[in-house]
Amino acid sequence: MAAYRTIIAVAVLLAVALALPFTVPTYYVQFASKVLIMGILAMALNLVVGFGGLVSLCHAAFFGLGGYALALATPKYDPASFFVSFPFAVGSAALAALIIGALALRTRGVYFIMVTLAFGEMLFFLFHDTAIAGGSDGTFINYKPEVAIAGTMLLDLDRPLVFYFAVLTCLLATIALLTMLVRSPFGHALAAARDNERRARSLGFPIFRLRLTAFVISGAIAGVAGYLAAAQFGYVAPQMLGWHLSATVLVMVLIGGLRSVAGPLIGAFVLLGLEEVLKTATEYWKLIEGLVVIAIVLALPDGMRHLLIAAFGPANDDTPTVTSVAEAKHV
Amino acid sequence: MSEAGHSQTVSLQAISLSKHFGGLSAVADVSLDVHSDEIHAVIGPNGAGKSTLINLLSGDMQASAGAIMLDGRNVTRLAAERRAGAGMGRSYQKTTIFQQSSVYQNVRLAAQAHSKAPLRMFGSAMSDVAVNDAAHAALVRTGLASRAAMPANKLSHGEQRQLEIAMVLATGPRIILLDEPLAGMGLQEARRIVDLIASLREGHAVLLVEHDMDAVFELADRLTVMQDGRVIASGLPGEVRTDPAVRAAYLGAHGGADGGAA
Structure with a gap:
């Protein structure tokens, strides 16, 4: 049964994700954290691109704002409190999404793409051309945020293993939230408008x-991803907000498929994995990467998910967009 | 049926409504009202401005001048979705459905839009009992129940027209605007829909734009005839049928009132 197979697949993936940090060197634990963070960002983007039908080119700006919020909240010689800096980061990204969305959503189609691009670049230059947080050089975050209540440390995010599990928790929470949303009446109405x-x-x-x-929800989740990325690398720079990253994440969404919640996570894994492999093999890795991405998109216009379906047969996926089994059962 | 039987409640009223596209006046100074428990048909040759009138009333287009009153409230500047929320439902002349979705999902969405929590962010959209019942009832009433699981784009043209109406019904409207509901339907399908529209009279205010004259004269309690964006006659079907201006301008051109639409 297809549904059965999906459950097994998810269980296996989860087991791999849980076992991974105990079986591979630290470098790959950090790499896995990076993939999961970009996966969160790509899944956030897909809520508006795949389910809303709105191609946004400013999601890196929300991602960057989340990161910069942590940088600005972190004192030079002390860690920032997670419970203060995290809401601050998510709130900043959500507020920016509210303002940009309220203006950009008055346009349609290619104009929407252009308007979001323009707003994204405005935020990029805000951090690039002013002295905020080191201007074009960016700034270091010397201490990872401290997860502590009344002086008792709950999680030591400095340890790659702990950080990885924190990211994995955020990822699972994101999948749960997005799945709930797209299955709800809200999600169905959003898809209807698309x-x-x-x-x-x-x-x-x-x-x-x-x-x-x-x-706004999508921008807020992008802010979560940006916060985690800034915490992981201990560094923020204006490039975090630029259109280049927005476009890269869009490619992840396209590779992973527009119609499922977790598809973009596959896209993030494929793209970053490809980069990692090619980087060590050749100095022209960007050229090869570009060719591979073009090949993937040409061969699989509906994304990598279709490759999996082609390989393993149609699975009862979590696509709640249009025709689901439940409605057929009803009558 | 007859004028004597009406409760004279005006549900929808157009007052000197006009719509200009550049120099072209698609609708010029049109006034009409639709009472509850009646079917008010609007007829006229192609290009008379009937569809534009429906688009103005539904809010799909904004009027250039004039006013629209819904239950005595001025809704001239109200967005389409707000008018739908106030109890107005419409069908489109050109089939406007969710092509990729199943027939059931189409009507379910319509019912959802008018449920208690149309935008609830948790819980499955498919498990709201009241919404499912409303959707199912609309399918049964339009004769599409056996097609529920089929993708909407796999339906025949006539069935897609029925789905248009099913979606309107599923929203539970008090005021129904039907833009050529019979266009492209086979005889049997058309018969079913004519009976359905007749059954809508009770409890609804229905504005019907239709080319099929047999259906119009069978259904209409009152008639408004438009030509070149203007109202040239209005009244009971019997009166309009014998109106010299109408005979000359519209019906006469096709060889009598009983002639079909060209």
């Missing part, structure tokens, strides 16, 4: 509010 805006409107769905809500 499929036929005119009809969705005449049925009475408030399209603007729907999309803005999705955009």
Whole structure:
């Protein structure tokens, strides 16, 4: 049974994810953390791209804001409190998404892409051309955030193993949140607006509010990813906010497939894994990477997920977008 | 049926409604009202402005001038989704459905839009009993129950037209705007939909734009005839049928009131 197979696949993946840090060198634990963080960012982007039908080119800005919020909240010689800096980071990203979304969502299609690109670049230059947090040089975060209550340290994020599990927890929480959203009436209404805006409107769905809500949630999760990335590398720079990263994450979404919650995570793994392998093999790795990405997109227009389906047969995935089994059962 | 039987509650009222596209006046100074428990048909030759009128009333287009009153409340500047929320439902002349989704999902979405928590962010959208019941009832009423699991784009043209109406019904509207519901339907399907529209009279205010004259004269309690964006006649079907202006301008051109639409 297909549903059975999905459960097994998820269980195996989870077991691998849990066992990984105990079986590979620290370097790869850190690499895995990086993949999971970019996976969170790509899944966040896919809420608006895949489920909302809105191609945003400013999600790196929300990611970068999350990172910069941690940098600004961290004193030079002390760690920042997680319980202060984390809400600050997520709140900053969400607020930026609210403002940018409220303006950009008045446009459609390619204009929406252009407007989000413009806002993303505005934030990039805000941090690049002013003295905020080191200007174009960026700034170091000397201490990882401290997860402590009343002076008792709960988690030591300086240890790669602990950090990895913290990231894995965030990833699972993101998957759970997004899955809940896309299956809910909200998610169905969002997909309806994507499929036929005119009809969705005449049925009475408030399209603007729907999309803005999705955009803000997506931006907030991107902020979580940025916070984790800044904590991992101990460094933020304006490039974190730039369109180049936005486009890279979009490629991850395309590779992973637009119609599932966790697909973009596969995209992040494929793209970063490819980069890691090619980097050690040749100095022209970017050229090869580009060719491979083009080949993947040409061969699999609907994303890597279809490769898995082609390889293992159709699985009962968690795509709650349109036709699901439940509705067929109802009648 | 007859005018004597009406409770004279005006549900929807257009007052001197106009719509200009550049120099072209698609709808000019149109006033009409639709009462609850009646079917008000709007007829006229192609290009008379009937679809534009429906688009103005539903909020798909904004009026250039004039006012629209819904239950005595001015909704002229209200967005389409707010008018839908206030009890207005419409069908489209050009089939406007969620093509990739199943038939059931189409009507379920329509019912969801008018449920207690249309945008709830948790719990499965598929498990709301009230929504499922409303969706199922709409499918049964339009004769699509056996097609529920089928993707909407696999339906025949006539069935897609039925789905249009099923989606309107699933929203539970008080005011229904139907833009050529019979267009492209086979005889049997059309018969079913004519009976369905007749059954909607009770409890609804129905505005019907339709080319099929047999259906119009069978269904309409009142008639408004448009030509070149203007109202040229309005009244009971019997009166309109014998109106010299109408005979000359529209019906006469096709060889009498009983002639079909060209």
